[in-house]
Amino acid sequence: MITIKVPSSSANIGPGFDVIGLALSLFLELTVTFDSTDQNPLNCTVSCEGLGAEEVSLDPEVNLITRTALYVLKCHNQRQFPKGTHVNIINNIPLGRGLGSSGAAVVAGVSLGNEVGKLGLSKARMLDYCLMIERHPDNVAAALYGGFIGTYLNELDPEQASRKEIPLSEVLPEPAGGVDTGLKPPEPPLNIGHYIRFRWAKEIKCIVIIPDFEVATHKAREVLPTHYPRADVVFNMQRIALLATALGETPPDPDMIFEAMQDKGIYYAPSGHVVLTGVVHQPYRKGLIPGLTEILLSMTPKSHPGLLGICLSGAGPTILALATGNFESIADHILNDFKQQGITCEWKLLEPANDGMTAITT
Numbered sequence: 001m002i003t004i005k006v007p008s009s010s011a012n013i014g015p016g017f018d019v020i021g022l023a024l025s026l027f028l029e030l031t032v033t034f035d036s037t038d039q040n041p042l043n044c045t046v047s048c049e050g051l052g053a054e055e056v057s058l059d060p061e062v063n064l065i066t067r068t069a070l071y072v073l074k075c076h077n078q079r080q081f082p083k084g085t086h087v088n089i090i091n092n093i094p095l096g097r098g099l100g101s102s103g104a105a106v107v108a109g110v111s112l113g114n115e116v117g118k119l120g121l122s123k124a125r126m127l128d129y130c131l132m133i134e135r136h137p138d139n140v141a142a143a144l145y146g147g148f149i150g151t152y153l154n155e156l157d158p159e160q161a162s163r164k165e166i167p168l169s170e171v172l173p174e175p176a177g178g179v180d181t182g183l184k185p186p187e188p189p190l191n192i193g194h195y196i197r198f199r200w201a202k203e204i205k206c207i208v209i210i211p212d213f214e215v216a217t218h219k220a221r222e223v224l225p226t227h228y229p230r231a232d233v234v235f236n237m238q239r240i241a242l243l244a245t246a247l248g249e250t251p252p253d254p255d256m257i258f259e260a261m262q263d264k265g266i267y268y269a270p271s272g273h274v275v276l277t278g279v280v281h282q283p284y285r286k287g288l289i290p291g292l293t294e295i296l297l298s299m300t301p302k303s304h305p306g307l308l309g310i311c312l313s314g315a316g317p318t319i320l321a322l323a324t325g326n327f328e329s330i331a332d333h334i335l336n337d338f339k340q341q342g343i344t345c346e347w348k349l350l351e352p353a354n355d356g357m358t359a360i361t362t
Contacts, residue, residue, distance in 0.1 A: 002032040002115050003360045006108045007353035008093040009100035009142040010313040010320050014261030015236035021138035023146045023353040026092050028104040035084035044081040050091035068109025073117045075187045098314030103139030106130050128188040141195040146356025148200045153193045199248025206350045207321040209334045211343050232264040254301035261309030289317045290341040
């Protein structure tokens with residue numbers, strides 16, 4: 001039996017749009033067993049339980065996890081799973097909530113292909129495969145490696161850049177993906193992306209407020225502009241440079257962290273007055289998430305002792321609040337703000353998942 005465990009992740013933390021990610025202690029788990037007497041297409045059956053189970057395809061050619069694994073296997077001249085493979089998916093990551101559910105699925109799929117194919121891929125090489133499918137390195141690197149990380153994508157040469165993802169026939173069934181040609185698919189270039197792990201102060205916990213509705217990542221990206229004023233970009237760059245260090249300092253400095261987590265658009269002046277200016281990521285998404293502006297404007301470390309910073313998790317609608325105490329009162333304030341918009345939520349107190357993806361064979 002093979003057990004694969006992949007954490008959820010929060011990306012775009014404060015000013016860190018498409019740059020920094022944090023693995024969180026909500027997990028996607030796979031249990032893989034083998035029965036050589038089973039005869040099924042591609043030698044694989046899929047079952048699913050947990051959050052969103054009714055939305056997940058059990059067809060191994062359609063399911064994101066197993067079709068990702070198939071791509072990895074095909075790159076190594078294995079066109080099917082080993083005989084009698086059964087993949088049971090246990091999902092604890094809410095779908096479409098900004099907690100990296102698709103990134104976790106891709107990481108799980110690459111790991112599944114590596115394990116059942118006995119390929120011996122390093123995590124660095126697995127990251128290349130992940131980035132051929134999921135182009136958000138902050139999510140997939142956090143899920144793969146764990147912890148609080150910074151990431152970047154390498155500039156590819158013109159031929160590689162024109163092939164930004166694997167061919168549709170490798171990730172989608174007919175008719176959308178076309179017919180499987182039977183040929184070995186293109187493997188990812190080496191070193192597509194890189195990451196570095198930042199320190200994280202042990203006192204800091206993560207409050208996640210999960211509204212009862214979804215925001216599709218592509219819709220959240222559609223509302224973003226294509227160009228930003230220089231001053232706004234500098235604003236975010238200054239703060240992200242501080243944030244990467246501030247979250248690792250003990251004891252945490254609430255004022256510095258709160259300021260360093262500001263995304264241009266919602267800025268707290270030293271006088272305590274709120275100045276709305278408008279850019280890089282969160283302000284444009286407020287129309288997709290009722291109550292977002294009120295939440296971001298109504299909480300500071302002075303008004304809510306223990307609070308360090310607050311932001312959208314990924315594309316939302318989940319809110320991520322970092323804190324050292326008073327977790328329930330901070331969560332209750334955000335829950336009440338959403339309630340005034342007619343939105344119900346649940347909240348969880350999480351910690352960084354420092355191990356990232358793990359795979360164990362027993």
